[in-house]
Amino acid sequence: MKQWDCSNHQGITLLSIPGKFLAHILLRRIRDHLLRHKRPEKSRFTPGKSTIDHILALRVIDFEDLLGEPVQSVRARGEDLEVTESFTYLDSVVHNSGLSDQEVTRQIGLKAGVMNSLNKSSWRCRHLCRGTKLRLVKYLIMPVLLYSSETWTLSCALEFRLDAFCNRSWRRIMGYCLQDHVSNLETGIGSVICTICDRQLRLYSHLS
Template sequence: MKTTTDMLHSLFTKVWDEEKIPEDWREGVIIKIPKKGDLTNCNNYRGIMLLSVPGKVLNRILLERMKAAVDPLLRDQQAGFRSNRSCTDQIATLRIIVEQSIEWNSSLYINFIDYEKAFYSVDRETLWKLMRHYGVPEKITPWSRTPTRECLAGSYMQARCQTVLSHNHMQDKSIQLSTTSLGAGLRINKEKTKLMRINTPTTTPVTIDDRPIKEVDSFTYLGSIINKQGGTDRDVTARVGKARAAFIILKNIWASREIATLTRVRIFNSNVKSVLLYGSETWRMTKKTMQKIQTFINSCLRRIFRIRWPDKISNKELWQRGSQDPLESQIRRRKWGWIGHTLHQRLPLHARP
């Protein structure tokens, strides 16, 4: 292992000094991954390029050096694809805005923006200028111009959410965003961009490039369902459905007698329960909701432990076998953990432990 590390270090040092990347590091195999929609349409596939291992290691080194320069300058609101951050803050903030709008009977417009192939269409010269503006080392910038880097970029642009209180304000901001985005080579996907109105008297459509934005009663924002009635019941139902699908996919593992029970429980925690409880820090928990989720978890555990009728076992014993806490305790722990993490992020860097 040490010999391999020394060889790679020597090779990377030479690449860094000469600023020349081996040609085979720029070559890769493109794998198509289907997205939603008609799979006969090529636009409904996302391409992923598989690179050589040394090339990926070099890309990781460059990425870490870019992050060191850019990360301290990014806004706190930018949570996606940043270490030690999650999108829970954004989900919770939007839920609170919607619920307060309903409570105070105030008007609210929410525009969920989606970009077409964001990192494939962004203007490269604008990107280089931004990298220099953020202090990315000049030595790295020329390497970022290679075709391989363009293929690696992927689609990191998630749905952007705008919230305003009036129709005219939303119309103006939508036009302004579209114009500014075009200047950077970004084009708004008018099919996937959606509008949500809450307590609004006007029905005049909001348009982008003279095309009205489709209005919806609910929208999946950062993986969680936001609906105009407020509450989290629809999101909980969707989470249970996704977790059930994840559990069914792994049915061969649950039925296998060659896999230890403890291993099956760990797989359940990582592949099923993580899907089930995503965003649970922002849920408004009621006794009915708690019972619905706990019932699903119990049924999964009974199948993992092969407990079938007429066998009987109490829920408490079932949880002990699977080293599971009651759902109420898990949710409370996740909520307090999120609150603590949020408060920690609000502290200045010199005050953090």
């Protein structure tokens, strides 16, 4: 489709100020009714629930201990379902071992893709100061990397991979190279592992 072909475009309807007030009043009146009849598997836009809760529940469940025997087959609605070692649920990879190696590798790859897509427009742009670039990292890059990190089980090797990748990315953005001999403390870059631990502690306190 050509850029000037607008046949497939839809207009945006802007509500008037009285219309917004009316919509807010209606939503507030029916909200309690909607929450009472909402299916339990629906978590988004529900107070006290999130998709992270569901991902964590799948990561901590050991089906072999729960059922007392290895799971060989699963049958639902008269059909046999394939039993796999890992699958993607709510955009997060869940492995039957409970480990997070595949998920961390996947998130690092996604973050690298976002970093490369902004290479010419942002990181190499001379008109953007370093502070603006760091804010772009905070609001555009880190949410991609740290999605569902509250549920990760990190080994020393995974922690080293995450720290090494983030430090390499930050130095690339800030224009440092190996010949500059600048330590991580001097750059002011915090450890991503500390951020993950903080998110996990906040999640566990929420669950408790």
